[in-house]
Amino acid sequence: MMRKKCFFLLGVLTCAPSHSVYASWFEQNTPLTQAHEHLLEDDLPKMFNSLVEVWQSVDSNHLRSHLNDLLLQSLSADCGKSLERASFPDWIKSLAVRRVEIQSPGRDAFQLLIDAVTTSQIEEVSFTRWVDHSISLDSSFSQIDSDNVTGELTYVKRYNLNNRLPMGLYRLIVSRKNGESWSSWVILDNPKTYHTIHWRSKEQWRVEKTAIPNRYCPLPKMRVSAYSYNSGKYSEVWKQTYESNYPSELPPNTLKPGRYVLAVSMNHQRWQGPMTIEQSQVISKTYDVSLEE
Numbered sequence: 001m002m003r004k005k006c007f008f009l010l011g012v013l014t015c016a017p018s019h020s021v022y023a024s025w026f027e028q029n030t031p032l033t034q035a036h037e038h039l040l041e042d043d044l045p046k047m048f049n050s051l052v053e054v055w056q057s058v059d060s061n062h063l064r065s066h067l068n069d070l071l072l073q074s075l076s077a078d079c080g081k082s083l084e085r086a087s088f089p090d091w092i093k094s095l096a097v098r099r100v101e102i103q104s105p106g107r108d109a110f111q112l113l114i115d116a117v118t119t120s121q122i123e124e125v126s127f128t129r130w131v132d133h134s135i136s137l138d139s140s141f142s143q144i145d146s147d148n149v150t151g152e153l154t155y156v157k158r159y160n161l162n163n164r165l166p167m168g169l170y171r172l173i174v175s176r177k178n179g180e181s182w183s184s185w186v187i188l189d190n191p192k193t194y195h196t197i198h199w200r201s202k203e204q205w206r207v208e209k210t211a212i213p214n215r216y217c218p219l220p221k222m223r224v225s226a227y228s229y230n231s232g233k234y235s236e237v238w239k240q241t242y243e244s245n246y247p248s249e250l251p252p253n254t255l256k257p258g259r260y261v262l263a264v265s266m267n268h269q270r271w272q273g274p275m276t277i278e279q280s281q282v283i284s285k286t287y288d289v290s291l292e293e
Contacts (some may be wrong), residue, residue, distance in 0.1 A: 032063075035070055044074055044082040048272075052185050055169035056130060068167050068190045075270055079217040084273025089182050091120040092174065093152055096276040097127070097186060099165055104284045110161040112136075114172070117154050121177040125157040127186075130169040136161050166190075186272060191279040195220045195246075197266050199283060204249045205264050220268050222246045226254070226287065227261040234261060255289045262287035 031053035038047035051067060058064055074083065088095070094117045102109040112135065114125050122143075129135055138160040145154035167190040175181040194213040200206040213219060222242040227234040238254055250262070263284040270277050 035067075039070065039074055042077065044077060045085045047074060048083040048187070051187060052169060055187065064167065065190075071187060071189050072192055075214060075217070077216070079214055080271035080277070081273065083271070084184075084275075086184075086273065088274055091118055091176065092182060093117040093119065094276070095172075095174070095274075096278060097172065097188075098278040098280060099188070099191075100280045100282060101164060102282040102284060110164050112159040112161060112165055114157040115154070116157075116174060117152050118174075119151050119153070121153065122155050123175045123177045124173075125155065125175070126171075126173045127157065127159065128171050128173075130171065132171075135159055135165060135170075184275070186275070186277075188277070191268060191270075193220075193266075193268050193279060193281070195266050195268075197222075197264055197281060197283055199285065200248065203287070205283065206248060207246045207266070214270075218269050219243050220266050223263075223265045223267065224250065225263045225265075226250070227263065228258065229261070255287075257289050260287045260289065261285070 031050045035047050035050035035054060038044070038050060047070075051071060054063075054067060058067065074080070094115075096113075096115040098111075098113040098115065100111040100113060102111070112127060114127060116122060116125060125141060127135060136159040139158060141155065141157045143153055143155050146152070165188065167188050170186045170188060171183060172186050173181055173183040192211060194209065194211045196208050196210055198206050198208065207222070224240050224242070224247070225236055226238040228237050229235075237260070261284055263282055265280050265282040267278055267280045
């Protein structure tokens with residue numbers, strides 16, 4: 001009797017003959033069928049390359065949702081670390097692509113930030129949607145830190161967006177001042193968040209667990225910050241990061257009497273090979289500390 005293997009794909013349990021016999025399921029050899037086949041074979045780099053090919057020609061919302069499900073299914077292996085075999089060039093130490101949604105009373109704001117740590121001076125960082133579409137005309141690029149010991153430089157490219165950046169295929173390019181550049185495809189998913197945050201009262205917030213976390217991904221990180229407003233600008237006066245046992249309010253006697261902006265964020269993280277992909281929800285509001293407190 002022929003042995004069978006069972007595979008869990010997109011929420012459907014499917015049984016097929018072992019070895020490579022299940023490859024015959026796919027009667028057409030297209031990038032989409034190849035993506036399914038590579039996922040079943042646990043060849044995630046080839047699956048990712050096939051997804052890039054499909055995204056370059058996708059023209060239906062149904063197919064976009066299907067591609068998103070494929071990518072999310074692949075994260076159950078190692079949270080995306082195996083999606084790309086290639087490493088960074090020696091002058092790039094780390095890269096993070098961060099989608100941020102900021103919810104404040106009466107207004108929502110959206111940003112995309114790219115954090116780059118390098119050992120070489122960077123001329124520019126660009127992030128465009130396939131095919132070569134700018135995601136925003138409102139952007140900034142700056143060096144924010146340098147380490148005299150390691151020689152590492154930290155840069156941030158910030159895009160201010162009108163709406164939430166949709167899932168799909170994007171191109172990231174990091175250009176050095178000497179003319180050399182490095183680029184990579186980036187597939188942004190419609191992320192599955194495991195915790196969300198909401199204001200519960202004037203001074204407290206609530207964390208809701210919406211799904212069981214992927215055990216291969218880091219636990220969502222909560223960051224709580226307080227900002228004062230002086231001379232026309234905000235300055236961070238207190239911050240704390242939590243990886244578990246999330247609080248629902250500030251510790252007692254944290255701030256001096258005065259008016260502040262309190263910001264609470266929940267950050268979900270995965271990888272695309274060596275690159276970090278983050279989704280951040282931020283809630284913020286004014287926070288008054290009286291003398292009685």
